[in-house]
Structures are given as C-alpha cells and as structure tokens.
Amino acid sequence: MSTYEIGYNDIQKAIQIINEVPRHLEEISNYKVNLNKYIDDINFIEWCYSYLQKNKMDYISIYYVLIIPNNTKEKSIYIKTLLNLHYIEDDKEKFKYIHILNKIKKAWQTKCFRDEAKTKHKYHLPITQKAKDNLKKLAAFKKLTEGALLSELIGEAFLKEMCDENGKIIY
Template identity: 30%
Template sequence: MPIYRDTPTSNIISDNKKYFDENIRSLSERQVSWLQVYLADKTKDVSFISLGSTNLHEELINKLVKIDSFKQVFYDAHLKMLNSLVPDKYFKLIEESLRAQIFILQVLSDEYDYNVGKIHTDHILKLIYNFFDRKENENTAENKIIFLTNMLLRLEEIVLNSNYNKWLNDNEERQLKWAANYLVEKKLIVNVSNLENSKVELKDIVLSSLDLIDYPSRIEVRDKNYSYKMSANKEIIIDKMKRAWSQQKYRDAGKTKKPYHLPLTKNTKARLKKMAQVQGLSETAMLDILINRFYELDYVDVDGKDLY
C-alpha cells in the first residue's frame, strides 16, 4: 500500500531529476493525460485529476512525489499504459488526412455509438484519440491497432474503387464550393460545423461525404468473399451530381456564343426545345450541355484527357 508524505516536493524532484527526465518529461502530452486519468482512478489519497495546468508533465510529477513509493506506482501505471495506449505512430496515416479522420469518426459514431454531434474539423483528431484512449475502452493496444487498421483498409477500398476522386479539381475552388453546397442541399454533407476551409480541406470534406454514401459495414468487410463495389444508389447520386455541375458550368459560362446554324430534323428540334424548357435553359445552352456531357463520357479518359 502506498505511503504518503509531507516532505517538500521540490527537494524530492531535485534529488530525482534524472529519473523524472528519463521517465516522465520524455512522455508525450497524450501519454501524460492517460496516466493522470488512470492514476486518478487507482489512487484515492492523492488527486491526480488535472487542474488544467499548462505543463502536464510537471503537474504529474508534483502529484507523484507525494507518494513514498512513487517509482513503483509509476512503473505499474506505465506498464498498464503500454498495454492499453496505441502508440502515436499508428495515427500518422490519418494526422495529415482530414478525409480519413472524417471517415473514421463517422464509423465510430454510426457503429460504436460514439456520438459527438456537429464538430469543427480542427477537433476531429482529438476526438479520435479520445475514443481509443478513454478508460471505458478496455481493449488492449494490440486489438485497438487492428481495429484502426481495419477502418483504414475499408476507406482504402472505397477510394480505390470510386470514380469521383479525380473529378474534383484541386485548383478549381468554384467547383469545390459548388459541390459542398450541392451536398448540403441534398443532405449528404458530413456533420461538420465549418465549410469555409482551405481548398485542400474543402476537397476532403466533399470527398469524405461521397465516401460515406452507402459505405460498407464491418460485418460486410469480415465476409471472406467481400470486395467493395459502389452501390447502384451511390452511382446514381454521383452521376446526377456530375450532370448538375456540367449544367452549372454552362449556365454560368457567360461567354459570347458565335452564331452557328445547325440543321436539325423537326422531331429532334422539338425534343431539344422540350429538354431546354424542363431544364430552364436556352436551346443553345442545352445543346452545349448534351454535346459536352457525352464528350466527357465517351471521348476522354479518367484524367480528363482526350482519347482521340
């Protein structure tokens, strides 16, 4: 049983400086936070609950030295941490990818009841860390790593088997904003509170919103015969979105058209007129859309380069 003492903490810290430098000051803030929560639950006579210090390491040290056997207490807690806390290196793949962060947080929300409501994109990574680090999650670090890896594999399959990744142009901010607004109107946008992002982040928000349409469940993925394929519903949604953007581009083009006479049969002319009326466009604009739409479908490759 730990023995508690009243010896001045500054003397103990000074005498054990090398020990604290090597064992506690070398830890990440995430590791120190985990130890604080763990020790707060295990040690009753000394309160390890953080008081919001700007230096968590020194806060933890000052609490530990109140215990005579602090080295043993820390050793036991550190051993438990190694068995429970996923090392930072396993999160490297998602640190720079907002797309991956949004996907993972949505999976946690939908499949594991980790409901966080509408969130700011700057806070997503912290929320993911919290899911894995919180004391209620009693899985071992090894099992958590497998779980995280499996979620990333699910996303990888979606990305590799989707036809909209190259459709969004990094340099076309107008297209990205239009796509985000389109998804908002269709109630398909991910649950984030900020859409006034950089082009890179906005693209990730749009792409992750599309990724999450009919995304596979963990049960499907566990099936040995499983291989991801876009659902018919998702294909229709993506196609409608691309068509709507094509219409928007030509509606907003605003460039002067050169007069050009194109003889059409009476029946074709009537159909063109009807299509233009339905879409709320001029016949010229409608013809522009039809020609360019089929050109993009049959005469360019996936990168938008002419085939012929």
C-alpha cells in the first residue's frame, strides 16, 4: 500500500480535521442518503472505484493521506474515505455531498439496469386479442408486468407437465 505524506505547513489543518472526524462520521451516518446498501457488494466496489477514477472529484482538496488501493477491501476503504473527506471538506455545503452520492447511486443503478436488460430478449408471440386482454387484466390483478406473468405461467406449466414431483424433467 502506497501513501502520501502531509506537508509540514498542513500538519495543523490535518490535526484539526482528524479531531473533528468523530463528529463528522456521526453526521454522515445519520444521513439517509448513503451507500450502505451497495458498499458490501464486490461488483459495486470495483465499479465505484473505477467510476471515481474516471470522474475525478477535483473539488476535493487533498490535504490528506490517501492510500492507493491494491485489493477490493482497500478500494472500499478508499471510496468511503474519499466521500467522507468530501463531506468534511464542504462542511457548509452538505448538499454537494448528497448530490455526489445520488449521482454515484444513479450511475450504478443505470449500469445494473442495462446489464440486466442484456439478458432479456423480446419475442413476438401471436395471440388472440381476447387472450391479450385477459393477460393484461390478470397481470394488473397480480401486480406484474405481462412479460413477468407469462414467464411465471410458463414456468408453472412446465413444472406441472414436464417434471415429476421432485422437479426433475421426465420428458
């Protein structure tokens, strides 16, 4: 792990910031806008680290010692540290911190949505208008999309018709 040293002129500022860290961490933990939902996901950590590298946050002053991460755990610490430093740095403008977190979360959710869409294929199945109307009503009743309902019904019919009671294919 590589580190950077703090210059002699910045030592007093660094000490002041370090002494304020517990208060800032308490404030950060009270915000509903955080990455706790994602930060334990290895895929998110790797993606977020790359995202932060590509979208350099130039508006964060680097007075601090930062690690250059070598593995996923260090990348997680790096992400948390960088975002927390931004929160501490902009003490008067917390909305920027919230904006950055929301931007990261939206970018991640967009990536996940696009990745998921790559596994789905659209098919055209000719069905009667009456069947289409019934599908629409049944989907609304079950609070599912028509595609999700069709997938569910096909799965159930497959298990019933093609599998034994243990779920093993018999035909």
